Amino acid sequence: MxxxxxxxxxxxxxxLHEAGHFVAAKATGMRxxxxxxxxxxxxxxxxxxxxEYGVKAIPLGGxxxxxxxxxxxxxxxxxxxxxxxxxxxxxxxVVAGAGPAVxxxxxxxxxxxxxxxxxxxxxxxxxxxxxxxxxxxxxxQRGDEIVAIEGQKFAxxxxxxxxxxxxKLVAAHKCAGEQKDGCVVQTxxxxxxxxxxxxxxxxxxxxxxxxxxRPLIGFSYGGEFAPISASLAASRSLDAMSxxxxxxxxKFVHIFQSEARKEFHSVVGISDIGHQAVxxxxxxxxxxxxLVSLSLGLINLIPILPLDxxxxxxxxxxxLRRGRPVSIRVMERATVIGFAVVLMLFxxxxxxxxxxxxxxxFNVSK
Numbered sequence: 001m002x003x004x005x006x007x008x009x010x011x012x013x014x015x016l017h018e019a020g021h022f023v024a025a026k027a028t029g030m031r032x033x034x035x036x037x038x039x040x041x042x043x044x045x046x047x048x049x050x051x052e053y054g055v056k057a058i059p060l061g062g063x064x065x066x067x068x069x070x071x072x073x074x075x076x077x078x079x080x081x082x083x084x085x086x087x088x089x090x091x092x093x094v095v096a097g098a099g100p101a102v103x104x105x106x107x108x109x110x111x112x113x114x115x116x117x118x119x120x121x122x123x124x125x126x127x128x129x130x131x132x133x134x135x136x137x138x139x140x141q142r143g144d145e146i147v148a149i150e151g152q153k154f155a156x157x158x159x160x161x162x163x164x165x166x167x168k169l170v171a172a173h174k175c176a177g178e179q180k181d182g183c184v185v186q187t188x189x190x191x192x193x194x195x196x197x198x199x200x201x202x203x204x205x206x207x208x209x210x211x212x213x214r215p216l217i218g219f220s221y222g223g224e225f226a227p228i229s230a231s232l233a234a235s236r237s238l239d240a241m242s243x244x245x246x247x248x249x250x251k252f253v254h255i256f257q258s259e260a261r262k263e264f265h266s267v268v269g270i271s272d273i274g275h276q277a278v279x280x281x282x283x284x285x286x287x288x289x290x291l292v293s294l295s296l297g298l299i300n301l302i303p304i305l306p307l308d309x310x311x312x313x314x315x316x317x318x319x320l321r322r323g324r325p326v327s328i329r330v331m332e333r334a335t336v337i338g339f340a341v342v343l344m345l346f347x348x349x350x351x352x353x354x355x356x357x358x359x360x361x362f363n364v365s366k
Contacts, residue, residue, distance in 0.1 A: 020102035034065035096311035103297030110290035111237035123223035134218020148192035304338035
């Protein structure tokens with residue numbers, strides 16, 4: 001059933017994205033011939049006014065067919081003035097940017113309600129989830145309170161600061177001897193825990209995590225969700241969006257670096273992560289929906305055709321040329337290059353997804 005929710009979530013994001021283009025085009029007087037979910041042969045459709053609404057067979061997106069996006073397209077008699085290419089530059093920018101804008105605003109709305117309704121998780125210095133086959137799995141139990149590490153309690157510090165200091169103490173343990181998965185940590189970490197009301201001191205050797213490049217014991221700190229104010233919910237939503245935006249832009253800037261390429265995923269990987277998120281609970285599912293919506297909006301703003309950002313870019317170029325349209329041949333070449341870039345990104349993402357699925361798989365709980 002979770003796969004159904006994932007599919008419906010993607011459909012919702014696509015519909016709202018295309019609805020942004022549709023409403024903006026209608027509002028600025030353009031002629032909209034079609035509004036379709038997915039691509040390929042038509043499975044079902046109906047016509048209302050001048051617009052046909054339908055569902056296609058290949059579930060890889062959707063589109064709004066606005067007449068005149070190709071200057072060489074023939075318009076119905078008397079409708080020439082409503083062609084996309086004949087509109088003012090600001091109108092074209094509004095129409096092209098409306099889809100990504102809807103996704104970005106939707107991401108904020110979802111994040112806001114997740115934080116406003118679900119609150120924020122207040123972490124405590126106690127053991128939450130324990131990673132299977134980790135050093136922690138052999139000596140710790142869920143609910144154990146971490147009183148001190150290496151004899152240091154950091155009394156008086158807030159829980160978050162205390163947890164941060166504990167993490168630094170574990171990370172300070174050095175490796176000895178390089179291995180395929182990093183290195184072996186020889187010096188054990190001394191933990192003072194409270195279990196069932198009694199204090200215990202245990203030693204555990206951390207395992208070096210090659211991906212994070214630091215030693216880990218293999219557990220996460222537990223906590224509980226506490227209600228927050230509307231203003232804090234809005235602030236946290238903006239912070240999360242800013243972090244995702246920065247991360248997304250960074251990955252595209254460093255696309256030719258192997259580490260950055262490994263983080264690209266196609267719809268295959270995203271749907272698998274979505275499936276896990278739904279199984280993990282409503283909060284994780286809606287957080288993922290918000291972040292996918294934000295990513296969809298940001299990716300569509302990349303200034304290459306056929307993406308929305310490409311239409312915005314060439315409209316601005318025309319404005320800088322004092323209203324002189326860019327040659328159709330130039331636009332065609334730009335579209336070919338754009339398609340090549342999009343296919344390259346899809347291929348990278350699919351390759352990463354195949355590697356994850358045939359390897360350890362995806363894990364949204366890490």
